[in-house]
Amino acid sequence: MNRTAAAQPHEFIDTTTPVASVTNLSIRFPTLDGTAELRAVDDVSFDIRHGETFGIIGESGSGKSTIGRVLAGLLAPSDGTVQFDGTDRATLSRRKWRSFRRAFQMIFQDPSAALNPRMTILDSLLEPMRFMGGMDSAEMRSRALDALERVGLRRDLALRYPHELSGGQKQRVNIARILPLSPKLVVCDEVVAALDVSIRGEILNLFVELQRDLGLAYAFIAHDIAIVAQISDRIAVTYLGKFMELGLTDDVIDRPLHPYTIALMSAEPQPLPAHLRNRTRLRLEGDIPSPLDPPGGCRFHTRCPWATEICRTEAPEWRELRPDHYTACHHTTPDGLPPLPDRTGEKGAA
Amino acid sequence: MSTAAVIDATAPLLDVRNLSISFQGRRGQPSSNIIHDLNFSIKPGERVGLVGESGCGKSVTGLSLMRLLPGTAKIGGQVLLQDIDMAKANSKQIRRMRGKSIAMIFQEPMSALDPVFTIGSQISEALRLHERLPRAEERERVIEALAEVGIPAPSQRIDDYPHQLSGGMRQRVMIAIALINRPQLIIADEPTTALDVTIQAQIMELLTRLSEERGMAMLFITHDLGVVAETCQRMITMYAGQIIEDAPVDEALAQPAHPYTSGLLRSLPHFNHERGNFAYIAGRVPSPFMMPDGCRFAARCPHRIEGCDAPQALRDIAPDRRVRCWRSEDLRLNGAVDTAPAPMPEVIS
Numbered sequence: 001m002n003r004t005a006a007a008q009p010h011e012f013i014d015t016t017t018p019v020a021s022v023t024n025l026s027i028r029f030p031t032l033d034g035t036a037e038l039r040a041v042d043d044v045s046f047d048i049r050h051g052e053t054f055g056i057i058g059e060s061g062s063g064k065s066t067i068g069r070v071l072a073g074l075l076a077p078s079d080g081t082v083q084f085d086g087t088d089r090a091t092l093s094r095r096k097w098r099s100f101r102r103a104f105q106m107i108f109q110d111p112s113a114a115l116n117p118r119m120t121i122l123d124s125l126l127e128p129m130r131f132m133g134g135m136d137s138a139e140m141r142s143r144a145l146d147a148l149e150r151v152g153l154r155r156d157l158a159l160r161y162p163h164e165l166s167g168g169q170k171q172r173v174n175i176a177r178i179l180p181l182s183p184k185l186v187v188c189d190e191v192v193a194a195l196d197v198s199i200r201g202e203i204l205n206l207f208v209e210l211q212r213d214l215g216l217a218y219a220f221i222a223h224d225i226a227i228v229a230q231i232s233d234r235i236a237v238t239y240l241g242k243f244m245e246l247g248l249t250d251d252v253i254d255r256p257l258h259p260y261t262i263a264l265m266s267a268e269p270q271p272l273p274a275h276l277r278n279r280t281r282l283r284l285e286g287d288i289p290s291p292l293d294p295p296g297g298c299r300f301h302t303r304c305p306w307a308t309e310i311c312r313t314e315a316p317e318w319r320e321l322r323p324d325h326y327t328a329c330h331h332t333t334p335d336g337l338p339p340l341p342d343r344t345g346e347k348g349a350a
Numbered sequence: 351m352s353t354a355a356v357i358d359a360t361a362p363l364l365d366v367r368n369l370s371i372s373f374q375g376r377r378g379q380p381s382s383n384i385i386h387d388l389n390f391s392i393k394p395g396e397r398v399g400l401v402g403e404s405g406c407g408k409s410v411t412g413l414s415l416m417r418l419l420p421g422t423a424k425i426g427g428q429v430l431l432q433d434i435d436m437a438k439a440n441s442k443q444i445r446r447m448r449g450k451s452i453a454m455i456f457q458e459p460m461s462a463l464d465p466v467f468t469i470g471s472q473i474s475e476a477l478r479l480h481e482r483l484p485r486a487e488e489r490e491r492v493i494e495a496l497a498e499v500g501i502p503a504p505s506q507r508i509d510d511y512p513h514q515l516s517g518g519m520r521q522r523v524m525i526a527i528a529l530i531n532r533p534q535l536i537i538a539d540e541p542t543t544a545l546d547v548t549i550q551a552q553i554m555e556l557l558t559r560l561s562e563e564r565g566m567a568m569l570f571i572t573h574d575l576g577v578v579a580e581t582c583q584r585m586i587t588m589y590a591g592q593i594i595e596d597a598p599v600d601e602a603l604a605q606p607a608h609p610y611t612s613g614l615l616r617s618l619p620h621f622n623h624e625r626g627n628f629a630y631i632a633g634r635v636p637s638p639f640m641m642p643d644g645c646r647f648a649a650r651c652p653h654r655i656e657g658c659d660a661p662q663a664l665r666d667i668a669p670d671r672r673v674r675c676w677r678s679e680d681l682r683l684n685g686a687v688d689t690a691p692a693p694m695p696e697v698i699s
Contacts, residue, residue: 059546060517166634196403197573198617201630208626223547226619231626253621267551269576271618271686273600277580283555284548287516303548 017086018047019185019217020071020104024080027066031292038292040066042241043080045318048185053211053218055232055249057225057264061291062238064221068187071219072106073097085184102132105178109190111170115162121148121173122158129180140180147176151206168199175206179214187219192227204231225264229253234324237261240291240299243318247325255336257327259304262337282340298330305340306331362391363534363567364415364452368427369437371407371414381424382638384410385591388427389664394534395565397558399578399599401614402588405635411588412537412571416454417444431535450480453528457540459520463512469496469523470508476527495526500556518549522556529560536561539571554581575618575686579603584670587611590635590646593664596672604685607673610647612683645675653681 027041041063048054048071058064069075070082073089082089084104092100108114115124125144129135135143145155151172162170171191178186188207192200208231210216222228228235235252237245237260245258256262259282266281284303289295295302301311308331316328331337371385385407392398402408413419415429417436429436432451434443456462464472473492477483483491489508496504499522512520521541528536538557542550558581561568570582578585578599585602587595587610595608606612613631623629633650636642644659645651651658657676664674675681 059548168634197575198403198614198631199634200619201617201628202632204619204628205626205630208628224619225547226621229621230619230623230628249625263548265621267547269550269554269574269580271575271579271603271615273579273604273686275600283551285552287518287549288546 018083019050019085020048020219021083021086022046022067022070022080023083025067025070025077025082026079027063027070027075028078036292039241039294040291041070042294044241044243045080046236046243046246048217048219050184051211051215051217052233053220053231055228055235056219056221056238057223057228057235058238059223059264059288061240061288063241063291064238065189067238068106068189068219068221071104071185072187073101073104074106102181103184104187105181105183105185106187106189107171107174107178107191110194111167111174112162114174115170117162119161120158121160121162121165124162124173125158125177125180128177132181143180144176147179148173150179150210151176167195168203171195171203172206175210179210182214183216185217185219187221189221190223191220193222193224200227207231225268237264240289240294242299243326243328244300245325245327247322247327251322251325255322257321257325257332257336258300258329259306259332259337260300263303298328306337360393363394363396363431364392364569365430366390366415366428367430369411369414369429370424370426371410371419372424374422374424383591383641384638385414388593390586390593390596392535392567392569395561395567396584397561397568397570397582399570399572399582399585400588401572401575401578401585403573403614403635405590406588407591408571408588409539412454412539412569415537415569416448416452418454445479449476449528449531449533451533452535452537453531453533455521455524455528455536455538455541457543459517459524459544460512462524463520465512468509468511469515473523473527473530477530480531491530492526495530496523498560499523499526499529500552501526516549517545518552521545521553525553525556525560529566532564533566535567535569537569537571540573541570542577543572543574550577557581575603575615587614590641591638592646592674593672594647594674596664598670601671602685606683606685607667607671607678607681608647608675609651609653609681609683612685613650613652615686616684618686653677 023045025041025044026039029038029040031038056064056067070077084100089097122144125147126140129140129143145158148155148158153169153172192203195203211218220228220232229249232249234247235249236243237258239260244260245252252261263282263284270277286303289302297313298311298316301307304311310330316330318326318328320326321334367389369385369388372381372383375381388411400408414425415436425437427437434447436447470492473495474488477488477491493504493508496508501507501519501522542553545553554577560566570578572578582599585597585599586593589610595602595606595611602611606615616629617631631650636646643661645662648654648658662674662676664672667673667678
């Protein structure tokens, strides 16, 4: 197994304070009729370090995209604090915050929807710089064209419209748009999900290359655990608004501590001949519960084969079981989970 | 041009011969040849994966088998299913075939179900088109169908509306509708793409089980090679409107014969791959208006040599394998086998 760290933190960047620091973050949305609240994110804490790729995986309703929007400054926390580069967002004036948030950018899933079809590529590239201000048009233009080249596109594409570009080219333009803003953290929300498999690698390599050259940190959000594992330094596994596990990629993949992490890895279909596929797999039964009415105790207990009485009644504590490797599970140990309990004949007893 | 030689005595259930599909262009614009000279067959009970990337023609092929293409589409060739040529059948014949002999499952269960009718009434609608039953018996059949696709408490859920069900449950309802008349062939167009990965695993297991229990053949249209590996016996790979490889699934994964199949397998992300170094196929699919005469993959192919710009035939290279590459015998292409399976902790063995 040869997984080496891809990113070296940039030499000019202060690496002691995290680029984003999230403490006890909760995000609540009221339902349309106002009678209930959806807890999209519930009491989550983590740091993102300068120059690292922080992977966030989870299924729908896990809150992964909501966390991403907080990290890009698009959403203020309902509870808890978010520090951007050591500064609490809540302490900044509106005006200060506007210039401050530039360093925290986001790239979205659908490269076509993110570009205005009636604007040329050049106009799309100039728009963020116009908001930023402080540059004359010649300078903005030359920076835009440099950015285009930086993401591997020809300068003459600048005068085209989005419909003339392929999906991969459009996603490159979306990356080029944020480069002149000198971002420190880029939230990548399912950035290759809309692209064909054969060209995904090319775009992902571009992300890796830009990180190496510019010292960017990424919050890399995806539902595909294999992609996240191949690009991230650390991985957070989310389920119904809570973190289940957080640790270094190799640690999480090779020695997962939480049952849900094992289930996610098991569920991934393996494109391998039958004799090479894993025979032993953890299959989850039942549906993901509604985030409007999440289960009490451990959120995962309704689908967890290890679950016992305590899991139904008591929320497990977020613990550092191994160095830099956190999880919330009543049954796991630093050496991983105990053997799967044999539940045959126990039906109805629990 | 040649169809795969059928070795065993079983006649194919579905036999697609020289299928071509083109769409009339807008005024003054050329018509586009989406599919040209497509040949394949499916045996009774066989599960076949039809893979390829967006725009390769796999969904159009699936729709044409059901005759669901819009009027602007021109279909040529034959689609033989139980002595009926679906490509030429009249609307009465088609109505008799749809549901009863061939049925389809779509990607988006929410848009395929009608939000203003209960799921029960939508399943009985499909049933009633082929079979008239007394009301109570009909309801009984629908409840049975819901139970078979793993919907808990089916006698209560039968009166639910689609919005009351989760995505996975809706897809189960779609499967119940497709299966209610016991067709011999199911076409599943990206049936799990809109679902979460743990739910996808459940639906794949369900479809495989039902196909095995009923001896029902399936055509899985998908871009996900993992799904094909785990559910299908044979894999047909399409590129730019052509079949470029047709092989037993394990052989296609272990020793692909076409450079595109190999490139696709190499492009899949993997737990064990080197961090931050992703494989890909450079270049783009040619536009349907500027299709090269020779190999359609040549411009992106790392093994291209002089001679690849000649038209490529789909050749038999083994009794059950076909490939559209004249160099395949000379090439040693990488498959998916040197990537070990995902690590699995011992606790669940």
